[in-house]
Amino acid sequence: DIQMTQSPSSLSASVGDRVTITCQASQDISNYLHWYQQKPGKAPKLLIYDASNLETGVPSRFSGSGSGSHFTFTITSLQPEDIATYYCQYYDFFPITFGQGTRLEIK
Amino acid sequence: EVRLVQSGGGLVQPGGSLRLSCAASGFTLSTYWMHWVRQAPGKGLEWVSRFRVDGSGTDYADSVKGRFTISRDNAKNTLYLQMNSLRAEDTAVYYCARDIHHRRLDPWGQGSLVTVSS
Numbered sequence: 596d597i598q599m600t601q602s603p604s605s606l607s608a609s610v611g612d613r614v615t616i617t618c619q620a621s622q623d624i625s626n627y628l629h630w631y632q633q634k635p636g637k638a639p640k641l642l643i644y645d646a647s648n649l650e651t652g653v654p655s656r657f658s659g660s661g662s663g664s665h666f667t668f669t670i671t672s673l674q675p676e677d678i679a680t681y682y683c684q685y686y687d688f689f690p691i692t693f694g695q696g697t698r699l700e701i702k
Numbered sequence: 703e704v705r706l707v708q709s710g711g712g713l714v715q716p717g718g719s720l721r722l723s724c725a726a727s728g729f730t731l732s733t734y735w736m737h738w739v740r741q742a743p744g745k746g747l748e749w750v751s752r753f754r755v756d757g758s759g760t761d762y763a764d765s766v767k768g769r770f771t772i773s774r775d776n777a778k779n780t781l782y783l784q785m786n787s788l789r790a791e792d793t794a795v796y797y798c799a800r801d802i803h804h805r806r807l808d809p810w811g812q813g814s815l816v817t818v819s820s
Binding site for chain 2: 637688
């Protein structure tokens with residue numbers, strides 16, 4: 596099975612900072628990589644699909660890039676409401692694999 | 703609006719059973735593959751089970767195979783997860799989610815807390 600390694604596991608940043616999270620796949624997964632935001636006590640929410648496509652209604656400060664085995668998720672200007680845990684996810688028919696998550700906090 | 707509304711969950715003793723429900727609105731459940739994903743307290747996301755549209759079957763994580771059963775009632779537009787022989791390690795919030803193109807999950811239900819404890 597393909598393994599997803601997400602880093603860092605936690606991150607503390609100030610409002611307005613640029614934040615970057617990476618996800619590394621154990622082999623080439625094309626662009627079958629998606630990013631979810633999970634706020635405390637809430638269900639995960641899809642933000643970015645197919646590595647770089649912004650889901651409808653998601654603020655443009657969120658973006659994703661990458662292909663093959665290395666992927667990046669970026670928040671260009673961190674806002675207080677962005678406090679959450681972020682997960683990458685790979686799925687190509689079977690199985691579904693999630694990264695370990697990155698817990699984002701405000702300094 | 704596409705929504706998934708969950709019900710069920712609660713406290714159950716080890717070895718007990720519980721059924722979770724996931725009612726869909728805004729789309730026809732029978733035309734989508736559907737999933738259950740769980741999250742143990744303070745942990746990450748773990749895929750549990752999948753129901754395929756073509757009736758070719760269902761899939762389960764090794765950790766729940768033989769104990770959990772995923773099913774669907776098309777008339778009620780509702781997905782279920784029957785959980786038997788529950789163990790302490792099954793304690794988690796369980797989410798249902800719709801499969802999009804066998805690539806991503808969207809939307810997700812609000813979650814159902816299952817606590818297995820004596």
